[in-house]
Amino acid sequence: MLTEITEIQNQALQEISQCEKSEQILEIEKKYIGKQGALADILKNIKNLDVEAKKTIGQKANISKHEIQNALINKRRELENKELLEQLKAEKIDVTLPSQKPNNATINALSAIQKQAEEIFEKMGFAIADGPHVESELYNFDSLNFKTHHPARDIQDTFFIDKEANPEHGKLVLRTHTSPVQVRSMLKMGAPLKIIIPGRVYRNEDQDATHEHTFYQIEGLLIDENIGIGHLKAVLEEFLSQLFNTKIETKFRPGYFPFTEPSLELDMSCVFCKKQGCKICKHTGFIELLGCGMVHPNVLKASNIDPNQHQGFAFGMGLDRILMLKHGFASVCDLRANDLRILKQL
Ligand code: DAH
Numbered sequence: 464m465l466t467e468i469t470e471i472q473n474q475a476l477q478e479i480s481q482c483e484k485s486e487q488i489l490e491i492e493k494k495y496i497g498k499q500g501a502l503a504d505i506l507k508n509i510k511n512l513d514v515e516a517k518k519t520i521g522q523k524a525n526i527s528k529h530e531i532q533n534a535l536i537n538k539r540r541e542l543e544n545k546e547l548l549e550q551l552k553a554e555k556i557d558v559t560l561p562s563q564k565p566n567n568a569t570i571n572a573l574s575a576i577q578k579q580a581e582e583i584f585e586k587m588g589f590a591i592a593d594g595p596h597v598e599s600e601l602y603n604f605d606s607l608n609f610k611t612h613h614p615a616r617d618i619q620d621t622f623f624i625d626k627e628a629n630p631e632h633g634k635l636v637l638r639t640h641t642s643p644v645q646v647r648s649m650l651k652m653g654a655p656l657k658i659i660i661p662g663r664v665y666r667n668e669d670q671d672a673t674h675e676h677t678f679y680q681i682e683g684l685l686i687d688e689n690i691g692i693g694h695l696k697a698v699l700e701e702f703l704s705q706l707f708n709t710k711i712e713t714k715f716r717p718g719y720f721p722f723t724e725p726s727l728e729l730d731m732s733c734v735f736c737k738k739q740g741c742k743i744c745k746h747t748g749f750i751e752l753l754g755c756g757m758v759h760p761n762v763l764k765a766s767n768i769d770p771n772q773h774q775g776f777a778f779g780m781g782l783d784r785i786l787m788l789k790h791g792f793a794s795v796c797d798l799r800a801n802d803l804r805i806l807k808q809l
Contacts, residue, residue: 475534573679600628600632664677691757715727
């Protein structure tokens with residue numbers, strides 16, 4: 464029996480020394496020193512031996528069991544260390560690799576150009592005014608000298624709020640332009656006055672490449688004594704030259720707006736071809752930009768300002784239009800598509 468125990472021990476120690484995976488340790492343990500292992504198998508017959516032999520065999524079996532156990536413990540430690548090292552090697556981090564850039568948010572291109580425009584006008588002494596988006600017919604149309612049957616009031620162009628008309632203010636509408644804030648500001652602050660009104664406006668339009676139901680305008684209003692069209696031209700040329708970072712020339716054409724007299728359309732020299740003629744300016748060297756004019760005496764009267772003492776000019780432009788010209792876009796929809804490939808270029 465002693466030799467059998469020695470054999471089992473040798474066999475176990477050999478198997479342990481050849482073992483290469485820590486998961487196999489448990490199996491080896493079971494096989495040799497487990498409850499149904501090889502050693503336990505031998506010791507089943509020990510009860511038939513005499514006392515002295517029992518003692519010798521028992522001692523030998525215990526020693527062998529300890530030897531095997533120690534060998535198992537050492538091997539497990541060795542294998543676990545080795546495996547940990549391999550794992551660490553596999554997970555090695557290369558600190559010299561370039562890091563991934565965080566996806567930083569940026570200001571939307573429309574907000575950015577609005578801010579830029581505001582800063583230029585503020586430097587020229589203009590204050591920034593604002594007014595309600597849900598406006599009354601009185602301010603959106605009547606005070607601005609729109610006659611009762613002007614087509615702009617038509618359901619096609621204006622979003623009317625589904626509520627009964629107020630006897631003095633008429634129906635509620637989503638403001639179709641920023642011009643009502645002219646009247647509100649004159650009533651509130653009187654003359655002289657020098658303001659710009661940036662903001663969102665709404666029209667009941669079908670959407671296409673150049674039309675949207677919601678868009679942005681910048682309105683300007685200057686009221687003082689002895690104001691003429693020359694002042695209007697100078698202010699707008701200065702604004703455009705600063706915005707486009709190059710000397711811009713402007714040209715007036717006759718226009719029509721109920722709230723200005725005379726009314727004018729302003730064209731600016733083409734920033735793309737420097738007046739040489741290109742596709743964007745349709746080979747004219749100039750690009751249509753905005754509506755403007757001298758404030759109509761009826762608008763001044765509706766705003767409690769005496770037209771014999773004060774005059775002024777006003778202008779209104781689409782923010783999208785300026786942005787498109789600045790970045791050479793074909794359609795306003797490009798800006799609203801929330802396509803990062805486009806927005807990231809701005
Ligand atoms: N309110 C006009 C529009 O939405 C734009 C405009 C034209 C504003 C002439 C003005 C102006 O102040 O003088 O089409």
